[in-house]
Amino acid sequence: MAAFSAFLVTVLNDAALRDELLEAPDxxxxxxxxxxxxxxxxxxxxxxxxxEIVNANRRSWLERWTDR
Amino acid sequence: xxxxxxxxxxxxxxxxxESEPGVEWLYMGSHPFGDPFFETTIYFExxxxxxSLIRFRTPLAALAEWHAASPGLEPAGFIFHLSRSGSTLxxxxxxxxxxxxxxxxxxxxxxxxxxxxxxxxxxxEQRADWVRWLVSAxxxxxxxxxxxxxxxxxxxxxxDFPLLRLAFPHVxxxxxxRDPVEVMVSNARSSARxxxxxxxxxDLPGLEPRLVEDMDDQEYSARVLGMVAQTxxxxxxxxxxxxxxxxxxPAIVWGDLARHFGIQxxxxxxxxxxxxxxxxxxxxxxxxxxxxAAKNREATEPxxxxxxxxxxxxxxxxxxxxxxxxxxxxxxxxxLLDNPQLFDRLRGLDRESFLQTALQAxxxxxxxxxxxxxxxxxxxxxxxxARRLV
Numbered sequence: 001m002a003a004f005s006a007f008l009v010t011v012l013n014d015a016a017l018r019d020e021l022l023e024a025p026d027x028x029x030x031x032x033x034x035x036x037x038x039x040x041x042x043x044x045x046x047x048x049x050x051x052e053i054v055n056a057n058r059r060s061w062l063e064r065w066t067d068r
Numbered sequence: 069x070x071x072x073x074x075x076x077x078x079x080x081x082x083x084x085x086e087s088e089p090g091v092e093w094l095y096m097g098s099h100p101f102g103d104p105f106f107e108t109t110i111y112f113e114x115x116x117x118x119x120s121l122i123r124f125r126t127p128l129a130a131l132a133e134w135h136a137a138s139p140g141l142e143p144a145g146f147i148f149h150l151s152r153s154g155s156t157l158x159x160x161x162x163x164x165x166x167x168x169x170x171x172x173x174x175x176x177x178x179x180x181x182x183x184x185x186x187x188x189x190x191x192x193e194q195r196a197d198w199v200r201w202l203v204s205a206x207x208x209x210x211x212x213x214x215x216x217x218x219x220x221x222x223x224x225x226x227x228d229f230p231l232l233r234l235a236f237p238h239v240x241x242x243x244x245x246r247d248p249v250e251v252m253v254s255n256a257r258s259s260a261r262x263x264x265x266x267x268x269x270x271d272l273p274g275l276e277p278r279l280v281e282d283m284d285d286q287e288y289s290a291r292v293l294g295m296v297a298q299t300x301x302x303x304x305x306x307x308x309x310x311x312x313x314x315x316x317x318p319a320i321v322w323g324d325l326a327r328h329f330g331i332q333x334x335x336x337x338x339x340x341x342x343x344x345x346x347x348x349x350x351x352x353x354x355x356x357x358x359x360x361a362a363k364n365r366e367a368t369e370p371x372x373x374x375x376x377x378x379x380x381x382x383x384x385x386x387x388x389x390x391x392x393x394x395x396x397x398x399x400x401x402x403x404l405l406d407n408p409q410l411f412d413r414l415r416g417l418d419r420e421s422f423l424q425t426a427l428q429a430x431x432x433x434x435x436x437x438x439x440x441x442x443x444x445x446x447x448x449x450x451x452x453x454a455r456r457l458v
Contacts, residue, residue: 008124012072018095027117034121054120061114064081 140207141217145329146241152254153246156349164344181228246314248379290374297382316434318345395436
């Protein structure tokens with residue numbers, strides 16, 4: 001997760017990287033693109049890790065009404 | 069690390085670590101909040117490939133820094149309501165003008181206004197800061213054209229009015245309400261979320277949790293709606309809110325309401341507001357049709373009884389306040405001057421027909437007018453005429 005957190009901060013500070021990610025036509029394309037872009041910036045992320053993060057995000061959104 | 073910049077990012081949700089709040093962000097770029105409700109826009113935005121993966125959480129310190137770096141639009145008006153009373157129509161109309169940024173019931177702000185439930189140790193000043201920072205982040209211009217920020221709150225947030233007033237002491241506000249039976253019928257068809265038992269949290273004066281458990285759903289709804297109306301009436305008196313009755317819509321939006329919010333409208337903008345009012349607020353692809361008669365047909369005897377017992381006294385108080393503020397003969401006269409056809413019709417009538425026609429027209433326009441107001445105005449006019457003749 002530390003690697004992904006570092007990647008998030010990179011995305012926040014790098015509008016060109018953000019725009020490149022926004023261009024991904026669908027989720028599989030985005031997940032395929034991220035590891036290489038992260039590696040170019042010295043961050044190691046696998047597609048499998050990313051898929052877990054997407055699932056955790058989905059779960060967190062679906063459970064939003066229960067976390068008062 | 070220098071302060072982060074959040075251009076194009078929207079805080080869409082609160083999270084808590086123990087009693088410390090933080091916010092979760094998603095990216096919307098320059099997309100507007102184009103749906104009738106904030107949550108609907110978020111629902112679609114969160115499913116984009118980018119937001120499915122890239123969302124992040126920050127503590128409130130980041131929100132404070134973003135507020136200092138980019139304060140966003142100052143709120144120009146707040147909209148509170150009883151539910152099912154026309155408030156969404158008002159937000160849709162305001163949102164039809166490109167210069168307005170309209171946030172309709174953002175859940176994240178509702179949670180922040182109720183932060184006392186999760187962070188009872190935080191001072192009220194601290195919580196007012198949190199609210200200001202969040203509004204500042206939500207109120208960032210999206211298209212670049214926006215100048216005015218309007219926020220409609222969840223009905224239960226009228227209970228949080230003191231905190232909001234502390235955060236924004238000078239923002240004009242309105243409370244929108246409707247005939248209690250019609251509100252009850254609408255909520256019986258499909259209940260507003262705040263009327264589900266438990267959603268109001270501990271803020272139920274006079275209602276013990278033990279009583280709520282066994283209470284019939286309709287009675288519970290009526291009592292909560294009554295409490296919302298009562299609270300609004302209290303703050304209207306003490307903090308200069310403007311009461312808006314459903315029957316005054318839509319014309320009041322380009323009239324008194326615009327003036328109350330300090331908006332100067334061009335003829336073209338008024339036309340846009342009128343066009344927006346022609347469509348159903350919650351289903352913008354359908355044309356608007358009044359459902360007042362249908363709702364009254366649907367009202368059951370218990371619904372009428374509950375509405376009468378728990379909501380009607382506060383509805384009457386709101387009407388009294390509205391009347392004191394903008395009703396009576398002066399309001400009717402002002403409105404009549406803008407309606408030359410009615411003016412001509414009234415001129416040819418005998419006294420009794422005149423009174424009845426005028427009262428009916430005023431009622432349809434949502435102007436609080438009584439027979440005595442007209443009779444006094446007639447007597448005054450006659451006395452004035454007599455003085456002149458002498």
